Amino acid sequence: MRAINEVVKNISRKKFKEYDWVNGKNRDELDFILLQTIRASTMVEKEIIRLNKIENYRKEFIGDISHELKTPIFAxxxxxxxxxxxxIHDKEVNEVFLKKAMRNVNRLIYLTKDLMEISRLETGEMKSNFQEMYLRDVVLDVVESLQYKAQKENVEIIxxxxxxNLQVRADRNQIKQVLINLIENGIKYNxxxxxxxxxxxDKQGSKEKIxxxxxxxxxxxxxxxxxRVTERFFRVDKSRSREKGGTGLGLSIVKHIIEAHGEELKIESRPDSGSTFSFSLTQVSHVSV
Structure with missing residues (x-):
């Protein structure tokens, strides 16, 4: 009874420790209650750790959002x-100022959209709908949608x-989002x-992955x-990113989607020499590339 009382008191004080002196034997009902109390203590400790992580994430997330919203709102x-x-009565400046205000409004729209998406991904609310799909069709669909933006920046997409006929098993919409984010980055910082x-x-050592x-x-x-480039709101060049309309969430979204698929993301880059972002996908059946 003294042992049970000690464990219960430690739980109430949020003091968790190993009870090495418990031998794990169920000699009678009190032994059983003691072991169950210790298990409850372990579960409570894990739940408190989980809730603390959520609270820290919430504080950090709110801090990041507040910081990112200030710039366009003040502008x-x-x-x-x-x-x-x-x-407003000066024709030489009123249109310029309205266009600048509109650019910041659009930035807020994109930021809000990306914030909602990253929040759903990080909390596990967004579930992946895995299906078999033809990879080339998805790639060409995304490339076609980005051709105007590429031409505007005088960048060619190859x-x-x-x-x-190569098929992979993945969430079509999420993989399209990954491709959009990565190709847009390639255009934006080119x-x-x-x-x-x-x-x-081919992924070396695997016949199922590409x-x-x-x-x-x-x-x-x-x-x-x-x-650090896949961290929320991290920008290598903050002024250039904001000038180009970046929210600082694109690569973080990519990372979370790839991880939700159980796949790998690799980044290879050198200053003034370009970048390569690659991620693995699981083939439905092995097709030679």
Missing amino acids: IQGFIETLLNGA VKDFDK REGGHVEVGIR WLYITDTGIGIDSKDIA
Whole structure:
């Protein structure tokens, strides 16, 4: 009874420890109750750790959101105040200010959309709908949707030829989102006249897996930043990212989707030498590339 009382008191004080002196034998009802109480203590400890992680995530997430929302909101506020103070009657500046305000409104829209998506991914609310799909069809669909943006930036998108009958098992919409984010990044941080290449290669040592890669001829990433580029809101070049309309969530979304598929993401890059983002996918049946 004293042992049971000690364990219960420790639970109430949130003090958790190993009870090495318990031999694990069920000699009578009190032994059984003692063991169950210790198991309850372990479960309570794990639940408190889990809840603390959630609370830390919530605080960090709210802090990140607050920081990211300030810039476009203050910018919009400044443009509107200037217009209301008389600039609206100046034809040379009113249209410029309204366009700048609209760009920041669009940034807020994109940021809100990405925040909702990353929140659903990180909390496990977004579930993957796995199905068999033809990979080339998905790639070509995404590339077609991004051609206008690529042409506008004078960047060419190249799709390397691979078997049109190659099928993989994945969530079609989520893999499309991964491709959109990675190809858009390749366009956004490229050089004028550069290109983005999309293709596949075999995953060494596995007949079931292939790598889908996206290579660009852009500005590249320093080795010290590669490990952090998939963190929420991390930007290698903050001013350039904001100028290009980035939310700082695209690669984090990519990482969470790939992990939810049980696949791998690799990043290879050097400053001024471009970047290669590649991720594994599971084939429905082995098809030679």
